[in-house]
Amino acid sequence: MSDLSGHEGELEKALARLAARAPYTELLAQRVHGEEATLDSHETTVTPQPRLQGAIFRIWDGRRWVEAASSAFDAPSLSEVVESLAGDAARSPAHGPRPGQAATTRREWLTHPRKSMESMGPEELVSLARTARGWARSVDGVHEARVRVSWSDEERLYLNSGGARCYQRTPRTHFVVVPMATEGGRVEFDFLSHGGRGGAELLDDLTEESVVATARSSKELLAAKAPPSGVMPVILDPGVSGTFAHESFGHGTEADQFLRDRSYLKPLLGQMVGPDFLSIVDDGSIPDAWGSIYCDDEGHPGQRTTLVERGRFVGALHDAETAAAYHTAPTGNTRRSDFLSRAFVRMTNTYVEPGDRTLDELVAEARDGVLLERATSGIEDPLGGQMQLKVKKGHRIENGRLTDLVSTMALSGRVLDFMNSVRGVAKASDLRMEPGYCGKGHSDYIPVGSGGAYLLSRAVVGPA
Amino acid sequence: MTEDAPGAEIAHGVAERLRASGPWEVYAERSRRFELHFTGKEVELVHGPVTLHGYGIRVFRNQGGQTATGFQSSTDLSDEGIRAALGDAERVSRYSEFPAQKVELPANGPPARGGPKVVDPALWARPRDTVESYFSALTASFDHHRNVAPSFGSIRVTLTDTSVANSAGLRASYPQTTAELEVGVKASGGPEGAPPGEYWVTETSRRLDLPGLADSVDRWCRYAQDVRRAVAPPSGDFAVVLPASVLAGILPQTLGFKLSGVARLRKMAPTLGQRIGSETVTIRDDGRYDWSPFAGPCDDEGTPQRARTLVASGVVEEMLYDTLYGAAFDTRSTASAFRAVVGGSSNWKRFTSPPGPGASTLVVGPGDGGTEAEVIEAAGDGIWVQQLGWANPSALTSSFGGEIRIGYRIRNGKLAEPIRGGVVGGSVVAPPGSPSMLSSVETVGGSVELAEGVASPAMLVRPLTVAGGAA
Structure with a gap:
């Protein structure tokens, strides 16, 4: 899939057509890509983010908000949305102004991670997750650990009939480790979770020390007492x-x-x-x-x-x-x-x-x-x-x-x-x-x- | 399977253009969604129609005696889009491992007729008109209630043509409707000067139940009024009665995992024949339960649906498998493959997830406890929990618990003053010899009520721990 900039022309045209027929119009287009690796000692999967992108249009029809969305950026699909909303605007018996002021911001924001997750590739994701699982299972009594490492790279483009144009690109990276301790049919777990806006540098917190400490805590929970009441x-x-x-x-x-x-x-x-x-x-x-x-x-x-x-x-x-x-x-x-x-x-x-x-x-x-x-x-x-x-x-x-x-x-x-x-x-x-x-x-x-x-x-x- | 949904079979079309070797499966949805959001009795936002057509491709590869799977989903129905999605699925399958020798995909779908009721005909034919009529009826139902009104809410309906195809020759499709209702029912004003109270309704069903709406609104208004005069519950171990609406937030997440191939593979499941509940507990998982939001003629791999007896008189009798987990134990799928979208609405964007084994509709067998009044009488001194904040059960440990949003004290076998606040919780299933909710079920009522993924009579558990008292 191409990034959102490749579709901005069609989106702008659709917005302009709708703006001529409704008191106020805006749209948000979104595209996400990314990947996640999940494993424990029985199963390993790598799952890409869905190939899903699209845009939602919102109009003020003179009395209330009406919106419709399309998961395709081609002209016919966008026209269908435009005509649907224009129909609502035409049928509206009221012509009041939209509540609140429309934004006029025109700006682009890009995040440049210190280390790109995309360049890691699935093999490295799986390798990292396996290493973390190994750290967890090194603790006596912890026989299983589930590890997930994931990243996404999201684009959002906002346009409105007041002239605003905001484009942002946001990478997010997250990991979670769940060491599981079992004894006599009872299961206990603690978990380690960390994530933020950025790239592979966020995985620096996935250390042997932190995973082992979490695994020890999982084991200790088997002997935990009932909480007070x-x-x-x-x-x-x-x-x-x-x-x-x-x-x-x-x-x-x-x-x-x-x-x-x-x-x-x-x-x-x-x-x-x-x-x-x-x-x-x-x-x-x-x-x-x-x-x-x-x-x-x-x-x-x-x-x-x-x-x-x-x-x-x-x-x-x-x-x-x-x-x-x-x-x-x-x-x-x-x-x-x-x-x-x-x-x-x-x-x-x-x-x-x-x-x-x-x-x-x-x-x-x-x-x-x-x-x-x-x-x-x-x-x-x-x-x-x-x-x-x-x-x-x-x-x-x-x-x-x-x-x-x-x-x-x-x-x-x-x-x-x-x-x-x-x-x-x-x-x-x-x-x-x-x-x-x-x-x-x-x-x-x-x-x-x-x-x-x-x-x-x-x-x-x-x-x- | 359906003649009245032209062009429904996206999966069949994708399958014809798929140039894949080895076992594969395509699951697809063609969905229309319409939402109406309101503040008070006024429409605030009309959302939709939103159309979403998408599919997920799963491939199965034999790698070193194991089964590797790869999955990708897409909304791009062009040849290029299908190639790209298949390419992603093939690429990621290289990193996958699963301990099954050979996966046997279903070759035959469900029969064309005789499936469970999962389509609201009016909703399917005229979604926007039906939602707007329902909204009018909903707001009108509050007119005769003094001091109670909706504060906000939404009605979200989704109409979906689901289709499944695979390399074994399966071609199945069926329509389904889903209706999600959220209403804040607010009681305020009045001579007593009490602070306002709210009963927060969140329900998912296959239909908008217009005939039953007025009775529902009467009930919601009573709960909202009772919130205003509710007191903190006491602390201690009590007989607690849990209706289907509360069990729906507890049983599917815990039993659906504990009695699945996922838990068995990880040695976290009870064994067949093991006692996990009292003799009064019998639980089936029925994939064909009429109007359940999780029912259908087939599961999400296309295997024809059926009912499974999970627990008979307290003893584990059957477990839940999809094709993959079934293969790990050299057994067949129990038609328990479900695609879940975590943190989202049901039956919307499910094509973006690969399937896994889970519960459909857990049906608790009626017991000899009689009517709700008789179950309450059996409790003697206890608590009826009408709504929890969020039971948020743990699949791994099967613990659950939450704040009582509205409930009632039971005194001398009768419902007494409303209660609110405090915490009630426990563990659904526990190792042999340890107390659990299911092993402490004393009485099960006689009349079954459907609430989302659970159909159950009121269940009397003795004891559950309640932490109460004013903070």
Whole structure:
């Protein structure tokens, strides 16, 4: 498949034809290529990214948004989309202006990885994965390890009838290692995951030391005790802190939920919602982070947006429409999962800013509770203000010291209660960002980063 | 198989132009998708029609006594596009290894008639009109509910012609419809001054159930109202009742793995004849269950669908294999090949994934527990979980758990006050001698309800651990 530049002429013509028949028109074209190697001791596969490319056109028909997509760039396929949308525009009984201002950005962004993944080829991918599997299985009691190394190279081209043209090329690289320990029919695992925007240099973190440490942890989990149950002091590790930031003031500040009157946070804008040492940020402009974007899918550059500043709820994530409704500027958070999916207000990299404490101090202050480690998932409750975080493991805290290893747990609680119970955040030396995927509801998954430093609060935890 | 879907058989056309040697398979979809997104009772976005025609080519090669596979998918139906996709599949197959001597692809597809019901005729014929009518009916169903209204939502429908062809001569095709509904049902206002409450509906089915809509909305509104007055659950070990809607988020991901060739190959599966549940537990996997979003006349390799008894009276009886994993154990496919798109909508872009063995629709056999009221009475003192935040079960360990979004305390054999918050969890399957959810099933009700990939009566588990109390 040729890159998107080879199709830009046809796309521009289609946009111009549609712009003559609808009050406002925009398009997003996307193309991705890449490869992934997955193996364990029984099976090895190399899978290329699907040969899938296409464009979605969106019009404002005078009363609402209408969009249609094509997975081909030839003139007849694009014409079919244009005619379908022009028909909608012609049938519309209203002629109001689009909500919000159209972007006028004209810019190109290219990422130049220090080491290209494409030049590695599948043989080297498989070789690297085999080496990592070998490291994991060198640990006594670990008989199996699943390793996946993947990369993608994505192009996105955004054009609108207001003159914007944004082209970005984003390589992403990711690996995950899951060493599995078994005993008496029971299976346990820990995992090592790392990824970001960039190339093979991101694989430098796939080291023997890190894999062996993860494999040892898998084995230790076989002897882990059941987690405690009930309300108690909790310390979140940096990854779990990030999931907390994401599920609480990430989803809660997506301003489309404000327009829907579906956010418990909406009436709290400008108010104190936590202690004065707690800040939460969404930042799409971090150079190498997994969730970074140069430009969102409405043509607004990715940027840093402070959501909670020293305990005060100060900002939200906006697309053009919500920004207009709340008399502010778009924040570069409009994202489509792909050219077949609709645009929503979404996060990029969301994190808790580091504080001034050490982990030892937080453990001593918690006295009796639990440290939650290795985030596996989270889910928000935008209207009810609850959140759920799940982790793979943790440690009991007894008499101000870390003690027994405990297995899978879930944390539940009201976000505002949790925020107001935060008693400390660890220093920047503990700051870590982790790669993940986020759905809006249960679909439309996009790459996002989340992170933070160790954080002490109070919540309900239980086995999960 | 279908006369009313002209030009449906993309896979057959690709197969005719495929210049491949050795075993191969083409799986294809011709899909139309239409979505309607709304805020309150107003349409916010009309998305579609989006058409997507694509195929996946899988090749099988014998390499050093093992089977190597290569897979690539594409939307390019030109000869050049097909050559390029085949070239990719051949290229990556060189790096593949799988411990099977010989893979036997199905030669015959399902019979032309008599398949399960997987097409909503109105949706197939008039998708946009049907969705718009359903939306009107949905919003109207809220009119008589004081203080409850939809806050947002979407209706997403996908109409797909699926076709499969292979080098053994198989040529199969069939149509299917899928409807995904998401609605935020918000209760607010009223004299009590309580904060607003929401019941978040997410359902996937084969059809838009217009006749049952009003009853569903009544139920959703009741849950949304109950959220407002719910209290934190208690902590401890309790009798917990799980309806089909909750089991749908737990059983397919855990049993679908534990009882599959994937787990058996890795020595993570129970053995045939091993007891994993109480005597009250019988679970079939039925690929032909009417209106299930995972049903069809054949699996995703074209093998005619059937039902499999996985667990009979608590004992493992059968396991799930596709052709590849079947070959690893010198057995035939059980028609359990499924293509999953992780983190996406069901039945959309599935041609971009190679198949693997998994569960279709897990049907829990009705027990002698009677009606839901009788199951509740049997619980005595316990908890009814209506909705979890996200059970997010682990396939490897079969642990599950999540926050209770809405549930009810059971006191003296009757449903009592609504509860919300806290965590309930456990392990679906455990090694012999260890407690598990299935081994702790005390009672199974008598009436089956279909919820996505599970058809089950309410199941009483005693005990499950609940972590509650106010945070």
